[in-house]
Structures are given as C-alpha cells and as structure tokens.
Amino acid sequence: MLNNNKVRLMTRLAMYEKREGKEDIRLSKYYKTDYVRLNILKTVVSVTVGYLLVLLMIGIYHMEYLISEAVNLNYKDMGLKILGGYLAILTVYISSSLVGYTIYYNRSRKKLSKYFKMLKKLSRMYQEEERAADRED
Amino acid sequence: MMMKLLEIRARIRSLYQKFETYIDPVIKFIVAFVVFQMVNNALGSDPRLTRIPIVLVLSLLSAFTPSSVLVFLAGILALAHIYVVSPFLAILAALLFVILYLFFIRFTPGLGYVLVAVPILKMIGIPYVVPILMGLFVSPLAIIPTGCGVIIYYLFQILRDAAAKQVNMNMDDLLQLYIEVMDSLLGNKEMFLTIAVFAAVIIVVYLIRKLKFDYIFEIAIALGAVVNITGFLIVDLRLDISGQIGKMVLGTIGSAVIVYLIYMFRQILDYSASENVQFEDDSYYYFVKAVPKMDVTVPQFHVKRISGEEEQEEGLYEEDYQDEYSEDSEEGYYVEEDYVPDEEYDSNVEYEEEYPEEPEQR
Numbered sequence: 001m002l003n004n005n006k007v008r009l010m011t012r013l014a015m016y017e018k019r020e021g022k023e024d025i026r027l028s029k030y031y032k033t034d035y036v037r038l039n040i041l042k043t044v045v046s047v048t049v050g051y052l053l054v055l056l057m058i059g060i061y062h063m064e065y066l067i068s069e070a071v072n073l074n075y076k077d078m079g080l081k082i083l084g085g086y087l088a089i090l091t092v093y094i095s096s097s098l099v100g101y102t103i104y105y106n107r108s109r110k111k112l113s114k115y116f117k118m119l120k121k122l123s124r125m126y127q128e129e130e131r132a133a134d135r136e137d
Numbered sequence: 138m139m140m141k142l143l144e145i146r147a148r149i150r151s152l153y154q155k156f157e158t159y160i161d162p163v164i165k166f167i168v169a170f171v172v173f174q175m176v177n178n179a180l181g182s183d184p185r186l187t188r189i190p191i192v193l194v195l196s197l198l199s200a201f202t203p204s205s206v207l208v209f210l211a212g213i214l215a216l217a218h219i220y221v222v223s224p225f226l227a228i229l230a231a232l233l234f235v236i237l238y239l240f241f242i243r244f245t246p247g248l249g250y251v252l253v254a255v256p257i258l259k260m261i262g263i264p265y266v267v268p269i270l271m272g273l274f275v276s277p278l279a280i281i282p283t284g285c286g287v288i289i290y291y292l293f294q295i296l297r298d299a300a301a302k303q304v305n306m307n308m309d310d311l312l313q314l315y316i317e318v319m320d321s322l323l324g325n326k327e328m329f330l331t332i333a334v335f336a337a338v339i340i341v342v343y344l345i346r347k348l349k350f351d352y353i354f355e356i357a358i359a360l361g362a363v364v365n366i367t368g369f370l371i372v373d374l375r376l377d378i379s380g381q382i383g384k385m386v387l388g389t390i391g392s393a394v395i396v397y398l399i400y401m402f403r404q405i406l407d408y409s410a411s412e413n414v415q416f417e418d419d420s421y422y423y424f425v426k427a428v429p430k431m432d433v434t435v436p437q438f439h440v441k442r443i444s445g446e447e448e449q450e451e452g453l454y455e456e457d458y459q460d461e462y463s464e465d466s467e468e469g470y471y472v473e474e475d476y477v478p479d480e481e482y483d484s485n486v487e488y489e490e491e492y493p494e495e496p497e498q499r
Contacts, residue, residue, distance in 0.1 A: 002421070011425045014414035050239035053232060061319055063312060100244070 006125050009118060016115055024108040024115070032109075036101045043097045044090065051086055150409045154428065157410055162200040169199035169207050175257050176211055180218035180297060208249040215293060222300040225311055229318065230296055237288065241281045248275065248282045255286025256293065262384060264290075265392035268335040269361040270399065272342025273354065280339050284332040291328040295321045327376055334368035354400055362393040 017025060027035060059066065066073070153160065173195050177187040195214065199207040212234060220227035242252065251267060258264045267286065271279035299318050322328075342361035346353055369385045411428040 007423065007425070010416055010418070010423065011414060011427055014416045014425070015412050015427060018412065018414055046239040046243060050236050053236050053239075057232065057236075057319070060312070061316060 003125070003129070006122070009122050009125070013115070013118055013122065020111070021115060024112045027105055027108045028112055030105075032102070032105050035105055036098060039101045040094055040097045043093055047090055047093045048086075051089060055082065146405050149405050153406055153409055154411060165204075165207075166196050166200035169196040169210075172207065172211055172253055172257055173214060175260055176214050176218070179260060180215055180293065182218060182300075183221040186214070186217055186221065205249045208253050211253050219296055219300060225314070226296050226300055226318070229315065230292065233292060237285050241285050245278055245282050248279055251279065251282035252286045252289060255283060256290035259287075259290050262388040263392045263395065265338070265362070265365050265389045266395050268338040268365070269342055269358055269392060269396045272339040272361060273346055273357060273396065273400065274403075275343075277336075277340050277343055280336045283335050283339065287328060287332050287335065288322075291325055292322060295325075327372070327378070330372045330376070331369075334365065334372060337368055338365045355397065358393050358396050358400070361396075362389050365389045365392075 030038070170192060173192045177192065181187045195210050199210060216227050216230055216234075219230055242249070251271070255264055255267050258266055264287075267283055268279075271283060295318055299314060299321075302314075338361050341364045342357045345360055346357040350356070366386055366389050369389075370382060373379055373382050373385065409429055411426055414423075414425050414427065416423050416425075
C-alpha cells in the first residue's frame with residue numbers, strides 16, 4: 001500500500017538530488033578542511049604550471065636580448081625577481097582560494113541542511129511504519 | 138491587458154511543457170550552428186574546414202552535450218583555422234588558452250559559455266548583452282570569464298591579421314612575429330579598457346538588482362546600459378576612435394532589449410519544466426513524473442502597496458512569488474512554502490549538530 005505523503009517526500013528529495021543538490025551533495029562528501037585544502041592544492045599546482053608557461057613566453061619574447069647578453073646577465077638578480085613574483089602571485093591565489101572555497105562550502109552546507117531535515121522526516125516516517133507493523137503482529 | 142499577458146504566458150508555458158524534451162537540444166543545435174558558422178566566417182581560410190558537414194556534425198554533438206563541450210569545440214575549430222595558415226600561431230594561441238585557463242577560467246566552472254558568447258556577440262555588435270546578463274543573473278565573479286572572453290576576441294583579431302601577413306616561414310621572422318603579436322596584445326589599450334567597462338557594468342547591475350524594489354530588474358538593465366554607454370564614450374574619446382560611438386550606442390540599446398527579453402522568458406519558463414525522477418525503497422521502485430502546476434495561486438509573500446487607484450489583481454501574486462523564490466533561492470534558502478509543510482524552517486538553526494564531527498587537527 002502506498003503512503004502518498006511518503007512518495008511525495010521522496011519525490012521532492014529525488015528532484016533536489018537531481019538538480020540543485022548534485023553539487024551540494026558532491027561537496028558534502030568532504031569534510032570542510034579537506035575540501036578547502038584539496039582545492040588550494042589544485043590551485044597551487046595550476047598557478048605554478050601557469051607561471052612557468054608565462055616565464056617561458058617572457059623568455060622567448062626577450063630571447064635576442066638574453067642570448068646576446070648571456071654572459072653579462074645578473075642571474076642572481078633575475079632569479080630573485082622571478083622567485084619573488086612567484087611567491088607574490090602564489091600568496092594572492094592561495095588566500096583568495098582559501099576564502100573563496102570556504103565561502104562556497106559554507107553556502108552549500110546551508111542549502112543542504114533543509115535537505116537533511118527532509119531526510120530525517122522520511123526516516124521518521126519509516127520508523128513509524130515499522131512500529132505500526134510491529135503493533136499489528 | 139494584464140489578463141491578456143497572463144494568457145500569453147500560460148500558453149507559452151503549456152507549449153514549453155509539451156515539447157520540452159525537444160526544445161532544449163534544438164536550441165542548443167541552433168546556437169552551436171551559429172557559433173561554428175561565425176567562427177568559420179571570421180577565421181575561415183581553408184575550405185576543408187568550413188564545409189557544411191563538419192559544422193553540422195559539430196553542432197549535433199554540441200546539441201546533446203553540456204555547454205562546455207561547445208566551448209571546447211569552438212576553441213578547437215578556431216585553433217584549427219589558425220593552424221592551417223600558421224602552426225606557430227596556433228601553438229601560441231593554444232598556450233595562451235592554457236594560461237588563461239590555469240589562472241582564471243578554472244575558477245568559474247559553469248560559466249564557460251561566456252568565453253564563446255563575448256567574442257561571437259562582439260562580432261555582431263552586441264557584446265554588451267553579456268555583462269548586463271551576468272550582473273543580473275550571476276555575480277561579480279563573472280567578471281573573470283567576461284574579461285577572458287574580451288581577451289580572446291582581440292587575440293583572434295590579432296592572430297588573423299598576423300596570419301595574413303605571414304607568407305614565408307622563416308625562423309627569424311617567427312620570433313619577430315611572436316614579438317609583434319605579444320606587443321599588439323599586451324599594448325592593446327582598447328582591450329583592457331573594454332574589460333574595465335564590462336567589469337563596471339557587471340558590478341553596477343549586480344548591486345542594483347540586489348535591492349528589493351519593484352521593477353528593480355528593469356531598472357538594473359537600464360542603468361547597466363547607461364553605465365556601458367558612458368564608459369565606452371569615455372574610452373572611445375580617450376582613444377580617439379569616435380567613429381565607433383554610434384555603433385556602440387545602438388549596440389547597447391539592442392543589448393538591453395535582448396537582455397530584457399531573456400529576463401521575461403526566464404520569468405515565464407522557469408520552474409515550468411517537468412521532472413522525471415526514479416528511486417526505490419524496500420518494497421517498490423518508483424518512477425515519478427513531477428509536472429509543475431501552472432497559474433499557482435499562492436498566499437502572497439510580497440505585499441504591494443495599495444494606493445487609491447491601484448488594485449491588486451489575481452494572478453499577479455505569481456509574479457511576486459516567483460521573484461521572491463528566485464531571489465531567495467540564490468541566497469541558498471528555500472522559501473517555497475509547502476516544501477516542508479508542517480515544520481517551520483528556521484534558517485538560524487545550527488546545522489553542525491547533524492553531521493559527523495570533523496577529525497581532530499592532525
């Protein structure tokens with residue numbers, strides 16, 4: 001025998017899971033610290049690779065100058081500047097990622113709390129059904 | 138008048154619900170087709186690539202896949218065109234794509250279509266649709282893909298000109314070409330100022346539509362257009378390209394109208410799509426089709442001021458209800474009243490207690 005209320009609730013839950021909930025549920029599988037740390041790591045890797053590519057392009061741009069002055073170049077100076085730039089950019093990206101992903105995770109959790117309330121309600125319905133069935137025996 | 142409009146709206150809704158399954162892929166196909174044709178027109182050198190069958194196949198692919206596939210295919214097509222004329226330039230373009238992705242685009246998933254929309258729309262004179270639309274329906278985060286879209290547009294302009302100049306491929310010339318391309322790109326004041334104006338439009342539109350007044354969306358669109366015109370007026374005069382001003386003003390007005398139409402359609406069609414869901418429990422498998430009810434009469438959340446002349450009409454509630462719903466759902470709360478019928482949803486309730494404790498800091 002079908003319990004209409006139960007079906008309605010389950011339908012709502014399924015609709016949520018299919019649409020807006022997908023991303024939230026994906027996030028819910030991570031602890032907050034893990035999620036944020038994972039994404040910061042991904043960001044660090046991307047920024048590093050990107051920085052190297054930019055460096056490459058700048059190098060090619062100045063290729064003639066670099067080759068002609070190869071002996072006279074102050075490599076230490078250049079190295080420090082490159083490193084400095086890298087650290088500066090990394091700092092910016094890490095801090096914005098930290099803030100950004102934390103906010104994103106928090107917002108997603110808030111949306112989930114209503115979903116979990118409905119889930120609790122559903123589980124209560126199941127418990128009541130069981131109790132009713134037990135009483136009949 | 139109101140009744141007529143409501144009738145039209147109801148009719149559009151019922152049409153949409155009838156043909157829903159087909160409408161989506163058809164629209165995507167048309168959009169993809171237009172995109173690929175425009176790419177071909179703008180960059181088309183090799184007749185092998187611009188053949189209709191290729192465009193059709195690519196459009197078909199894009200019709201049944203998420204929008205990021207369209208973005209990817211458009212990029213590949215554009216790169217292919219450049220590659221035919223000059224492999225070097227194509228590699229350069231690809232490198233720049235990768236850099237843009239690593240530093241910017243990977244942070245805004247879901248907004249990939251903007252990267253294609255900006256250049257394409259700019260080619261037909263209405264790029265201003267994008268910033269206004271973004272401010273209206275997204276957030277200032279959209280400045281990132283919008284800006285990248287502008288960069289891509291100017292990049293391909295430059296590459297196309299460079300490819301035309303490059304007839305002989307010679308190692309020395311290649312380096313020179315590279316330097317010229319980078320100079321044109323990084324010294325392109327018009328590009329950077331365009332990004333700035335677009336950013337301003339997005340921010341202004343976003344800030345305004347966050348206010349809760351009647352007709353705030355319309356006001357936001359109008360103000361966005363004004364900011365856009367003002368911004369580009371300054372830019373065009375500064376850079377001494379005043380010939381473009383007329384086109385820009387017309388383009389802005391056209392863009393504002395288009396955005397308004399999109400807004401109207403969204404109001405009508407949002408929450409009209411039916412859902413098919415499947416789930417199971419211990420005793421049954423369930424296959425449910427949930428069809429949203431049309432002309433929902435709901436208790437009013439949004440009280441309109443009743444002046445002497447104004448009267449509250451039936452059915453207007455729906456519009457207010459929808460605005461309330463869409464705005465709040467963007468905040469992350471579900472306001473829809475019968476979502477949890479017999480329980481008060483208290484947004485202040487702490488959710489922490491319901492979840493497993495996080496492990497101790499290692």
